[in-house]
């Protein structure tokens with residue numbers, strides 16, 4: 025363990041010695057904890073971090089004034105579409121994706137280091153359940169989709185295959201996530217194929233460049249953003265693990281989208297056949313104000329411009345056809361080749377510019393009293409996972425249908441959108457649609473037929489409740505054998521056992 029003297033000398037070099045101002049009065053335990061927290065902070069990096077934060081704060085807030093003039097939509101040749109192509113083309117992409125999965129060349133990587141502040145929970149978002157009849161959590165849905173996609177690929181190619189699941193956590197989420205997976209027996213995945221690793225934390229900084237003490241014995245730290253991925257991959261030799269397993273293609277996604285298609289064979293196949301090193305799934309933006317990044321070009325180079333960094337005027341611009349000019353909403357589903365990730369960790373990461381978020385950060389005042397600020401007082405610096413896109417040699421975007429693939433859980437129920445109810449409805453509406461397409465009919469409690477029009481996205485609870493286990497169907501496939509021409513009382517939970525009974 026580092027001595028106080030040692031840590032003090034390092035902090036002096038970083039210009040952050042004030043972090044030890046209560047050290048003398050701390051009991052041995054808390055003092056050791058504080059020193060342990062401070063020890064890993066590299067003096068030069070800490071100095072630079074605090075300087076950058078203060079400098080960024082001194083500039084006028086985003087968006088950059090000249091951004092609008094440098095922005096263009098992506099050229100159509102860079103964009104593929106899951107729904108707008110001939111079925112045989114889609115099948116070709118899907119087949120290629122399954123083939124790569126069957127060859128054990130595909131992994132999924134979950135970004136799960138966030139704190140769920142907007143959602144208002146103190147535990148990792150993946151442990152949240154939105155009130156489905158099955159009470160499954162986001163983690164369970166994701167685990168089951170992995171199992172199903174492995175099964176589908178395995179059946180097609182007569183092999184047993186594995187899609188390893190890499191999970192990037194943070195100091196906040198690693199402990200509870202690991203415990204949750206153990207308690208749930210890794211949702212019947214092989215624990216060797218679930219690899220958790222931790223992203224780094226960075227101190228929150230005041231507007232004048234001083235790292236903030238949250239308690240006398242604790243620095244206010246925040247995860248370094250989902251772009252912390254690249255440092256974390258290097259810190260924990262994750263790419264070496266991928267190489268050992270023969271993984272070539274990685275589907276990176278964020279935890280909160282209840283409809284996420286893990287290792288989506290169509291997306292993977294599209295990217296592989298296009299020879300892409302880097303890809304992003306997009307949906308049509310729901311409105312100019314929707315808080316999603318836009319995939320576009322800046323100075324002719326593909327990039328995501330985050331919702332917090334585009335001006336409302338630019339977001340509202342219309343294309344000649346009447347739709348939004350910047351319509352490609354980023355759903356935080358990315359494709360990377362392992363080679364590209366290798367270069368990202370070695371070469372591109374140091375070039376990524378951190379983004380600034382001004383936040384209310386609890387602190388201790390000069391007397392050591394804890395203060396909960398009412399106004400923003402601190403800066404958190406984050407890197408974004410998509411900021412490596414401009415380095416891609418061959419970037420492609422892939423447009424998918426919102427109702428099939430995107431319903432994020434961001435907010436508490438008091439918000440109008442992207443909350444627990446909208447996520448639950450999106451999944452139930454999708455499964456209702458799949459069941460109708462497979463020829464099912466639904467009855468109410470009195471035995472009367474329920475309406476058979478699939479409800480449009482965003483229209484609340486579907487007329488019949490039907491939840492289909494991802495272990496039974498990944499994207500609506502294979503349901504006819506259980507459902508065609510049959511009547512079911514709502515609610516129907518089509519899990520593996522029910523499916524077996526129906527088939528018999």
Ligand SMILES: CC(=O)N[C@H]1[C@@H](OP(=O)(O)O)O[C@H](CO)[C@@H](O)[C@@H]1O
Nearest residue numbers: 250315316317354355356408409432
């Ligand atoms: C840094 C980053 O990845 N931001 C993403 C991410 O936003 P958050 O508000 O950070 O959850 O997910 C959005 C989709 O849900 C996507 O549109 C956006 O660009």
